[in-house]
Amino acid sequence: MYGIRMSFVLLMVVLVLPTLSTASEAIPEIILDYPWDHSPITVYIDNISVPEHYSPTYYTQIEEAMKYWEKGGNRNLKFTPVFELVDSKDADIRIKWVENLENVEGAPSGVAGYARPRISDDRYLRVDIVLEVGNYQGKAWRQYGDATMLSIAKHEFGHALGLGHSSDRRDIMYPEHEQRDNINPLLLSKYGPLLRAAVFVALIFLLYLGVSWHHSRKKRKKLEDEYFK
Ligand SMILES: [Zn+2]
The missing domain is CATH 1.10.287 (Helix Hairpins)
Incomplete structure (x- = not known):
């Protein structure tokens, strides 16, 4: 017994x-206070191997998302990030698009983007951000507009700067539809x-x-x- x-x-x-x-x-709302031990933080945007429904205007949304955080973002950062776009895959933050995360990466249904950090001694060594360009609504495929892409990009950049999720609905780090966003469980290691x-x-x-x-x-x-x- x-x-x-x-x-x-x-x-x-x-x-x-x-x-x-x-x-x-x-x-937690903040996962790492100072995730990067250097500045500027280099960013590589892969706009070469892009999926079928990629829109060139998405590139601008990434730039806007970077500006958003450089200007203070949601005011929860303890530092002011400075980004530098580079043309090398050795960048700190690497961004790429896929057609659909469920199909391409086997992500749970509805996940629109994720940030996957590699962490060592409470610092990020590199963060890979993967964004999808659209999703199924019912059976119909719907491509994301620029506004949606911007908010997903801002949110994932927030993770890349050490932020977790906010419980405040108005905050960019609020998991709008928890399903539409996913964070690597590795972030929980702490x-x-x-x-x-x-x-x-x-x-x-x-x-x-x-x-x-x-x-x-x-x-x-x-x-x-x-x-x-
Ligand atoms: Zn998230």
Whole structure:
């Protein structure tokens, strides 16, 4: 009986932890205060290998998104970023478009863009931003307009500057439709251990409750056997 309960708890640890570590609620508003150890931050925009429905006007939206953050963005940055466009894939931030994230990258349905950072010692080494150019609404394919592209780009740049998600609906870092946006679980690495520890403590407590319930039942059974024969 005890063995069964124990293996159940272990199974829960295995099942619950991965779910928790990808829960977006756990993403703090600021993930890294100073994610880049140098300035300017170089940006490479891949407008050469573009998907079928790419619009040349999207390039301008990236430039606008960069200006937005250079001018202070949503006021949540602790530093003022300076960007420099470069023509090399060795850039700090690399941006590319794909036709549809679900099809091309196997992203969950409705995801419009993501920022994937490579982190070392609380610094970003590189951030890859991938944006899709449109999405299915029902069965119909709809290409994103410039305004949508701009807001997706601003949002993903926010991640590339160390920001997480905001709970304020008016903030650019609010996951407008959580589905339309995705953040790499890697970003949780800083907070993952804390979360895991909390879950572990909770599970130990549950286990303790289970064991003491088992004990008291045994005790009662013994008393019953002694007195109610
Ligand atoms: Zn996001």
